[in-house]
Amino acid sequence: YLQDAIEFSNLENFDYYYSKLKKLNLLKDLNKQGINTDEFYCEDLTNPKATEINRRFEELTNQDIIEALKVKLLRLESTYAKSEEVTTENAADDIDDFIEEIGTTVKIGLPIQGEIYNQIIDGAQLGTLTIRSGCSGLGKTRQAVGDACLLAYPIRYNSQTEQWEYYGSCEKVLFIITEQQMSQIRNMILAYLTDLNESKFKYGTLTEREKKLVAQAAEIMKMYKDNFIIQRIPNPTIGLIKTMIREQCLINNIHYVFYDYIFIGPALLGEFRGFNLRNDELLLMFATALKDLAVELNVCMMTSTQVNASADDSKNIRNESSLAGGRATINKADNGAIMARPSKEELDTLKAICEQYGTPNMVTDIFKVRSGEYTQVRIWSKVNLGTMKKQDLFITDAHMDVIENFYCRPRFEVVNFEDEEILKIMGKVNELNGL
Numbered sequence: 001y002l003q004d005a006i007e008f009s010n011l012e013n014f015d016y017y018y019s020k021l022k023k024l025n026l027l028k029d030l031n032k033q034g035i036n037t038d039e040f041y042c043e044d045l046t047n048p049k050a051t052e053i054n055r056r057f058e059e060l061t062n063q064d065i066i067e068a069l070k071v072k073l074l075r076l077e078s079t080y081a082k083s084e085e086v087t088t089e090n091a092a093d094d095i096d097d098f099i100e101e102i103g104t105t106v107k108i109g110l111p112i113q114g115e116i117y118n119q120i121i122d123g124a125q126l127g128t129l130t131i132r133s134g135c136s137g138l139g140k141t142r143q144a145v146g147d148a149c150l151l152a153y154p155i156r157y158n159s160q161t162e163q164w165e166y167y168g169s170c171e172k173v174l175f176i177i178t179e180q181q182m183s184q185i186r187n188m189i190l191a192y193l194t195d196l197n198e199s200k201f202k203y204g205t206l207t208e209r210e211k212k213l214v215a216q217a218a219e220i221m222k223m224y225k226d227n228f229i230i231q232r233i234p235n236p237t238i239g240l241i242k243t244m245i246r247e248q249c250l251i252n253n254i255h256y257v258f259y260d261y262i263f264i265g266p267a268l269l270g271e272f273r274g275f276n277l278r279n280d281e282l283l284l285m286f287a288t289a290l291k292d293l294a295v296e297l298n299v300c301m302m303t304s305t306q307v308n309a310s311a312d313d314s315k316n317i318r319n320e321s322s323l324a325g326g327r328a329t330i331n332k333a334d335n336g337a338i339m340a341r342p343s344k345e346e347l348d349t350l351k352a353i354c355e356q357y358g359t360p361n362m363v364t365d366i367f368k369v370r371s372g373e374y375t376q377v378r379i380w381s382k383v384n385l386g387t388m389k390k391q392d393l394f395i396t397d398a399h400m401d402v403i404e405n406f407y408c409r410p411r412f413e414v415v416n417f418e419d420e421e422i423l424k425i426m427g428k429v430n431e432l433n434g435l
Contacts, residue, residue: 116392146388197386235267280326336368
């Protein structure tokens, strides 16, 4: 038999039969997995389509069969498994309506502190992640509290005019802290609203007039008690942060979230124990989670990070290489900025400019902006960490030259109030001013 088989064998047919045998074994294994393969090979020759199906089977490869099954699975996944934020459109879809809306639809966020900074990042845009970094003790949390207060409270006291004023928005804000206490944040809010230095609350050195201001600020906080929610999470993990932010945003209809700052704690290390992830990978995963939440929930997400020793070098624009833990942290952010104290050399260089605009005590290097034209610039500001107030003085390029035509385009004004709400706010302002 073997001699006859050798005699009649044709080596040229080996590849054909070997390939066909592998295809039949593939179909057999797929059938064992409960996958119907009748569209690839039909054993029932009485089936009218059997001849056509089996003819195509001769031309198929194993890869063709597997790819066909993958396409089916991907279609099901696209329909049932993708997240709701995933959308697909042609670039020309609704283009006529889009063009008509240019110049009429406001596509920028509500204002935060710092007029120049606000203009560069287009305000607190929904669906974005902003990371503003700085060294320890620079006031990252205090500036974040000031921004949150501006979004949450439409009324504050102006110590220059000695009057309460309508200033700010009226939005619901979630402020997540990790290291601070609730009382510390409340002190900062009171300092912002009353324009009194926070140290007065620590030492109890309030005059009768100042006590009255504090009592009035408490009225405002009670009036807008749902606008500022503080949540303390001392040992954050990515899973816990996702759960807490989703819960607060969905239940309380919050669109502005401040997460104090991203760091690697014991709980985060424990969450990924056994994965052998580097610190920079953990920080990137945390930043990615915040960005994904911003898109999923359509909220404005703001946070900060620490910087490393290279941030002390002020000869060039500080960028992602100055971030502690790794430069990849900024990859998912829409806006990236690093704050620092101006050096003596910088102030000497800008002496003539400072005489015109004022002397700054904070410089913010903008190194990443997705939605704007200005990047690789420096904003020089006057920051009062006692009252959480910030005033941008001027802006320079990377070579310390003032950008004179920064305001060549119109400054935007975004208002989130109805007429009745404004009347209510103004009524409260007049009441506080004794009018």
